[in-house]
Structure formats: C-alpha cells, structure tokens
Amino acid sequence: MGLFILRRFGIMILTALCLTFIVFWLTNLYPKLEVLAKTQGNFRMSDEAVTTFLDNRGYTQALPIKYGQWLGVLPGYVIEGSDGETRARCELRGPPSDINPPLSRYCGIIQGNWGFSTVAKVEVSDVLPTRLANTGKLMFWVMLVMIPGALTIGVLAGMREGSKMDRSLSTVSIVSTATPEYVSGVILIALFATPLFGMQFFKGSAASAVDDANFNNFFLPVITIALYGMGYIARMTRASMTEVMTAQFVRTARLKGVSFRNIVMKHALRNALIAPFTVIMLQVPWLLNGVVIVETLFTYQGFGWELVRAASNNDIEMLLGISVISVFVVLMTQLISDIGYVFLNPRIRIS
DSSP states (O other): OHHHHHHHHHHHHHHHHHHHHHHHHHHTSHHHHHHHHHHHSOTTOOHHHHHHHHHHTTTTSOHHHHHHHHHTSSOOOEEEOTTSOEEETTOOOSOHHHHSOGGGGOOSTTTTOOOBOTTTSSBHHHHHHHHHHHHHHHHHHHHHHHHHHHHHHHHHHHHSTTSHHHHHHHHHHHHHHHSOHHHHHHHHHHHHSSOBTTBOOSOSOOGGGGTSOOHHHHHHHHHHHHHHHHHHHHHHHHHHHHHHHTSHHHHHHHHTTOOHHHIIIIIIHHHHTHHHHHHHHHHHHHHHHHHHHHHHHTTOOSHHHHHHHHHHTTOHHHHHHHHHHHHHHHHHHHHHHHHHHHHHOTTOOOO
16 A cells, blocks of 8 residues: 555646646747736836846746756746846845855745735735635535435435436436536525515625525525536436446345345445545536636636636636645545545455
C-alpha cells in the first residue's frame, strides 16, 4: 500500500505540473496580456506602449522561464525599465547578488507567493481562503442532503427490480440528472423565491448566506446542486443493489428463510455500497464545477463566483491560483477514492 501511494503521488505531481502549465500557457497568451496591459494602464495605449508595459514586468520572457518563476523553482526577474526604474518579481531594488542572498530571489507558489489580484487589489492568498471556506460550507450541506437522499432512493429502487417503486424512483433519478443546475435553479427561484399571495418562502439570492447562512437564504442553492448529483448517485446505487440482490449468497439466505429485511440490511446493503463510494468521492471535483453556475446564479461569493469574476476581468494571477487548488482537489479525491475502495472491497489487491 505504501509503494502504491508513493507511485500515485509521483503521478499526481506530474499531472499537476502538466495541467498547471497548460493553464499558465492559456492565461499568458499575448491577447490576454495585451488586455491586462490596457486594463492596468490605458485602453488607448499604443502597441509600443503595451510592449513596453509587458517588458517592464517580465511578461515577454520565454514561457518556460515565466512558468519556473511562477512555480518558484527559478529566480525571479530583475528588469531595468525604460523609465529607469528597477522592477523585480521578488520586490528587489537592485542586483540580487549584491543585496539579498540567493534564496530570497525565489518567490513563487512553492514559497507561498500566489501573486497579486488585479481585480481585488490584494494578494491572491488573502482572497482564496475566504472563498474556499464559503464554498466548503455550501458543499458540506450539499453532501449532507445529497448522499443520504441518493442512497435511500437507490436502495429502495434496487431492492425489487422491475416493481412500481423501482420504475418511479428510476424515473425521478433520470429526470434529476438530465436537468442541469441553471435550469433547476431558475425553476426553483420562480416557484419558491417569488412572492405568492403576499408570502415568499425562500430568498432568490444567497449573498447574505456568506455571513449568516440560514434555511431561508441557503436552501435553494443547496437543493439545486444536490438534485443534480443525487440522480446520478441513486442510479449507480440502484444498479449495484440490483446486481447484489441476484447474487448467489442472497439466494442462499432466502432459501434458509432469512427475512427480506435482514437480507437487505445485513447482507446486500454493505456489498451494494462499494461501487457508489467511488462515485460519491468523485462528486467532490464535480461540485467545484457545479458551484460555478449555482454561486453565480444565486450571487454567493464562493470559489465558483471568484472564478467567474477572475475570468471575466482577466485576473491572471487569481485564475492561476484557482487552477492550482482545483487540480489539487481533483487529484486528492481520486487518491482517497482509490485507497477507500481497496479497504471497502477485500477482493481488491494491489500488486
């Protein structure tokens, strides 16, 4: 197991480097940098002024060099600008070898320098923890609603394959999965957040939930995300439960006179939940994508909302910081899923 985890960590590091490099390349395309220069300077800047602006801030360096500086494995640039000012990535004010020791010239992600947000006007590391905490609160309640509901629907549908309950619950699961969040969210807002007979059940905006989350302002975004994921997990649980209920050990228990309730609760349920465990774990990275739509729709200032704002305003450093966290979350949940599957299923062995 230890060797397996080490190998997976090695693969995860390579995958993270490849994915972050692709995002870094896309965010550092010249049209993006040109928009950044005009946003920070003047929209009427000439091409020469744009080039000067980018030269003075190290944006025109070779892409591998910029990526290495952003990671923190290469020393930051020190550039003498056309205006006579010395600019440095690590905020040096002279030749690095004369003023600071060599280690101080490295200031990237590894050293904890996530860059400066051109929209929020603060360090990226000051913004992302708050946004992540807000999204974490939303995801916690979504999982709390989604997982028990999905497992209950899947088990009830799979206990008696082909029954009226099975067909009804399967139809509900398919409709839930086939309805994207931006559709179900708009429908829920129209039904429950619109004043009806002088009464309004829920708020259509979750902006106030950032500081004070309650049933009134937090229910709609939670249920919007939970409904979409609930159908997929329920269908996987139903398929797994149906397969287990036709297994030989279940037939043997029936022939021995074991009650149907005991067969389901003591024998079938444990085996049926092995496959849905992987699906549930993989819902965590999916939730990061789902919250982009829902947080924007309900104006909830979380991780997804910040991603949309950064992309809309060409906030390069914020986009890069978000990409690092997204890649980390996806890779870690996949690792936890693989390890948990091995422990849950004794038949799985790591060679």
